[in-house]
Amino acid sequence: MIDNNLPIVPWVGLGGIKLYSHISQFYDLIANMDEKSRLVTTFFIRYEIKDSVDLWFNLMNGKLFKITALKD
Numbered sequence: 001m002i003d004n005n006l007p008i009v010p011w012v013g014l015g016g017i018k019l020y021s022h023i024s025q026f027y028d029l030i031a032n033m034d035e036k037s038r039l040v041t042t043f044f045i046r047y048e049i050k051d052s053v054d055l056w057f058n059l060m061n062g063k064l065f066k067i068t069a070l071k072d
């Protein structure tokens with residue numbers, strides 16, 4: 001779950017989500033929230049979680065490589 005009260009730590013993570021975590025740790029979050037997903041290239045997918053954060057995954061290794069904080 002994303003905690004908006006936790007800090008953003010550059011190169012580490014935000015809201016309790018850590019960079020380089022495996023996509024399998026986010027299956028429940030992605031399935032239970034109203035998310036938008038988009039295949040960016042053949043190997044990258046982006047999940048937008050309720051206007052709060054974008055999670056970018058590398059599908060070759062399943063790792064979270066980028067987190068984008070949104071307006072909320």
